Amino acid sequence: MSNENHSHDLDEDLDGYVKIDRYNPEMISKIAGHYEDILTQLGENPNREGLLKTPERVAKALTYLTHGYDLNPTDILKSAMFKEEYSQMVLVKDIEVYSMCEHHMLPFFGKAHIAYIPNGHIVGLSKLPRVVDAFARRLQVQERLTNEIRDCIQQTLNPIGVGVVIECRHLCMSMRGIQKQNSVTTTSAFTGAFLNEKTRLEFLQLISSKLS
C-alpha cells in the first residue's frame, strides 16, 4: 500500500478546522500514536485504507474541541467593554454550545442564554458567544460550564446581576443505552439582581419560548 498520504503535512492539512495554535505537530503525532494503539485494541486494523489517517484526524479533532484551554475569556470580555449608562436587562439567547463531557469525552451540545444588567459598562454582544466557546471548548460538566460563564461576566463586567441558562443534550446519555435519548439537561446560575425572583422570572420568561 502506498504511503504517500502519510507524509508530514500536519501544518497544511487541517481537515477543515479553523487554524489554531494548538496544532503542535509533536503533540498531534503523540496523540495519533496512542489512537493507533486504541484502534488495534478495539480489534481494528489501523493500516486499512479508511483508517490510515484516522489517528491523526482524531488528534486534530480533539485538539480543536479543547482549544478553549488556550483562550482567556476575561481578556475576550475586556477587549470590548464600553462605558454606557444603559441599565436595562441585556439578553443574548440561543448561543450555540458545543462541549465535551469530562467523564466520557463525548459531546454535549445545545443552547446558552445569557443576560446581565449593566452597571456603567456594557460589552460587545459578539463577545458573549466567544466567552461561552472559550469555556465550552474544554473537558467540562454542564454545571461548571454554567458557573464559569456567570463568574467570568460578573467579575469582569461587574454588572448589577448576571443570569445564565444552558440546555444541552449529552451523547453520553443518549448513546450509551441509557433510555433517555431525548432528554435535555438544563442548568442555571445567577448573581445579584437575578437572585431576586421578579428579575429572574422576567429573564426566564424572555427565554422560555425556546425552552424545549
Ligand SMILES: [Zn+2]
Ligand atoms: Zn458523560
